[in-house]
Amino acid sequence: MAYLRGLIPGRRAAPTADLFGQLCQAVNESGERYTDDELVNHVLFMWMAAHDTTTGSLVMMAYELARDVEWQERLRAEANTLGPNLPYERLGEARETEQVVNEVLRLYPPVGSVPRVTNRETRLGGVRLPPNTPIRASILLAQRHPAFWSDPARFDPDRFSEARAEHRRHRHSFRPFGGGAHTCMGVRFAMLQIKAVMLPLLRRFRLDLPPGYVLRIKPTPSFRPADDLPLLLTPIHA
Ligand code: HEM
Numbered sequence: 001m002a003y004l005r006g007l008i009p010g011r012r013a014a015p016t017a018d019l020f021g022q023l024c025q026a027v028n029e030s031g032e033r034y035t036d037d038e039l040v041n042h043v044l045f046m047w048m049a050a051h052d053t054t055t056g057s058l059v060m061m062a063y064e065l066a067r068d069v070e071w072q073e074r075l076r077a078e079a080n081t082l083g084p085n086l087p088y089e090r091l092g093e094a095r096e097t098e099q100v101v102n103e104v105l106r107l108y109p110p111v112g113s114v115p116r117v118t119n120r121e122t123r124l125g126g127v128r129l130p131p132n133t134p135i136r137a138s139i140l141l142a143q144r145h146p147a148f149w150s151d152p153a154r155f156d157p158d159r160f161s162e163a164r165a166e167h168r169r170h171r172h173s174f175r176p177f178g179g180g181a182h183t184c185m186g187v188r189f190a191m192l193q194i195k196a197v198m199l200p201l202l203r204r205f206r207l208d209l210p211p212g213y214v215l216r217i218k219p220t221p222s223f224r225p226a227d228d229l230p231l232l233l234t235p236i237h238a
Pocket residue numbers: 049050051053054057105109110111114115175176177178179180181182183184185186187189190
């Protein structure tokens with residue numbers, strides 16, 4: 001926090017293009033700027049919301065690909081077909097990679113649940129909830145619920161293929177980025193970043209887990225291996 005606080009005067013004096021710099025310059029309708037505390041809190045939130053979630057997803061994706069040689073080879077083939085220095089406009093062509101990212105986000109949602117408040121009386125699972133009741137909607141449980149997913153605990157990216165499309169069985173069963181007015185702001189950016197890291201990595205390295213490796217999960221602040229995942233990278237020589 002002291003580090004961020006120390007950067008504020010410089011960014012207030014001279015605008016920078018990064019988000020922190022832009023927040024330091026931003027003014028509201030009354031012409032007021034954010035206070036130092038608000039600026040620090042915004043940046044800390046972004047580190048958690050944007051960085052921890054995306055890196056956690058990348059690590060869990062590496063774990064699943066290291067366990068599943070067939071999928072690792074499928075994505076490597078896709079990465080090689082798309083070629084190096086893939087421009088932004090063509091990242092959408094990495095369809096199988098996207099299926100794997102979705103399957104990782106389904107099994108290990110970095111944000112396990114979202115807070116909500118009822119704005120009118122409702123019934124949920126037979127329970128009456130009066131207005132203004134705080135609830136937590138579990139992304140994790142919905143995404144592993146046997147009513148919506150076949151063999152839910154299994155890593156099976158083909159469930160996101162057009163042919164099976166299990167994620168369309170219910171409009172709230174796949175919600176790794178939340179929903180409604182507060183849907184994640186970084187939903188497209190996160191997918192872009194994951195592809196931009198994973199595709200070149202797979203072109204250059206084979207991913208393996210150390211022999212006998214047993215995954216232990218640290219669920220907070222976002223889902224990731226408790227030991228940060230020891231991964232063996234073997235260079236691939238073309
Ligand atoms: C795999 C990566 C990510 C996941 C799984 C994720 C997930 C989520 C979830 C579940 C929420 C709560 C949505 C709700 O309440 O309905 C959220 C909110 C948010 N996310 Fe993300 N996120 C990711 C990456 C990012 C990135 C890269 C950014 C920014 C560049 C970002 C910025 C935000 C912001 C600003 C909010 C608050 C939105 C609001 O309350 O209006 N997230 N995210």
